[in-house]
Amino acid sequence: MTEGPIVILTGAGISAESGLGTFRDADGLWTKYRLEDVATPEGYAKDPALVLDFYNARRENCVGASPNAAHSALARLERARGDVLLVTQNIDDLHERAGCTDVVHMHGEIMAALCARCGNRRPWEGRMCLTDVCPECGMDGRNRPDVVWFGEMPYHLDRIYSAVTNCGLFVAIGTSGSVYPAAGFVSEAAAAGAETLEINLEPSETASRFDRQIYGPATETVPAWVDQLVGG
């Protein structure tokens, strides 16, 4: 049994086998769209309809997808140990639907709306369009998905850094290690004395910073790793 709390960081790779595309793999989203156009405040200011459509498609895919064995294994780990913090870069809700109760969405959530005028946040299931009216400030044309874009500050960083620098084990699952600050968590954890483990399909950009690596599809590697920690 690992000593000390566990912090797990997940990325798009954990949801890949649920049918949700990753960003930087061969057929990833950033090979089909320019991230400057659809995932920046400037892109939204220039063409909000294009941005809303991009995320409407992401939301539709998310609603149609189901959690896979890797999401379920992490929910089992959370139930078996009281000291696991799950931080995700993913905007989908597959961790929650697998049964995880405390998921820190550092890049926001596709199933939520944010009013760009007054900051009102609310759950959102259907399509978003320019005529949506904010129930708080009454403005239309300012509805956006509650996701973090490039150039914006990720959410919950105080809680995340506190957990990362006080854990016994830091694990990154299904992330390419190319977007900061998440890509830097492994170094922060290691500097504070934690053991570090990468679980990914193949070596990430930050693979050499981890003490240990396990490579293969998440639906196989993650359940096997959880079995080792807490039994099958």
Ligand code: OAD
């Ligand atoms: P990436 O698309 O950059 O990386 C996905 C990683 O998952 C790669 O290292 C793949 O090798 C791995 N992978 C693919 N299939 C896998 C599988 N079946 N099992 C295990 N691993 C698999 O996605 P992220 O690292 O999550 O941010 O991207 C980080 C951020 O960049 C995202 O949150 C998003 C994006 O731009 C914003 O939009 C702000």
